Amino acid sequence: MAETAPSLKQTLAGRSLYLVGMMGSGKSSTGRPLAERLGYGFVDADAVIEQAAGCTIPEIFESDGEAGFRAIETQVLSAISQRHSLVVATGGGVVTQLENWGLLHHGIVIWLDVAQEQLLERLRADDTARPLLQQPDPAAAVETLLSERRALYAEADLTVVIQEETPEQVADGIMQLLPTLLKDPTKSRRD
Template sequence: MQDSRPSLKQRLSGRSVYLVGMMGSGKTSTGRPLAERLGYGFVDADAVVEQAAGCTIPEIFEKDGEPGFRALESQVLNAISQRHSLVVATGGGVVTQPENWGLLHSGIVVWLDVMQDALLKRLKADGTVRPLLMAPDPEAELETLLNQRRPLYAEADLTVVINDETPDTVADGILQLLPQVLQDPTQRRKD
């Protein structure tokens, strides 16, 4: 007997999945296997920002400051949101611009929530230059950013708390949780 329930991909109906979370939360490393499993394209929004600017994110910050970077990031998100069937690894601060939420909510927003200690460990091991952490006390700066952004990240459709799981395991977890936020059109609630 064939299962007549729509597949996860069918239920997504081409809506993109936007991964949000702090720098170092694993948006890019989780996004690639998630896109592969969904049969979706993958986009790293920060890479597109760098491509559009013709320079690195630290160079954008140096030249145009955070406001210039955020403006470009919003333009890039707007362009990405015109496409469908993507998993998008967003920049950590994309949630700080109210105009971005309309674009994000055109798809499914998944918050990769990593505890501060684990983030610090990941960021130290990573070696990527993070302009917002170029402060005398990067740990205090990270805590401030987390405190500012947590309520914004919490507006996501789905929250995935990550401890030390691999990106593949996190991607599988997202696949298991996505049906909770997708209403099956054949199962309309009768209120």
């Protein structure tokens, strides 16, 4: 039987949840209802990066390149990881920097795994400026990024394969799957 949200929150003991996955996988749209169900705060790391930099992510890429953006992303992730009881929607490339994994593992890492064709549909329908897709063939760019990152995403503590589920349904699924990762120390003492 699935744990109720209050007992799940107690079992989590303040550990934050970090949602990873490709751009368009639904990290922000899933993170908000997931945080609400847990009684956690929600943080969109990209929004924090823009706030910290005082400009948009495309502007950061334009002025400092991807390396400059990744440096700011790591600084922001480091600050976020000092807090607890958060659901964090990370940027799609956060997993490409080895030092970020040490920060991510302060909490539980959840990969939102969406098929490439579905990602392309979502990205075409979204008007968000995505610097890594500003190429003549965005579909090829998505394919390349996904092939480069898939093994990194697979290092997550939990993988959630998404088909046609709504963000709310994905959040509910995560709520059902989380107890399989967590062991309540009080139960093991009684065994």
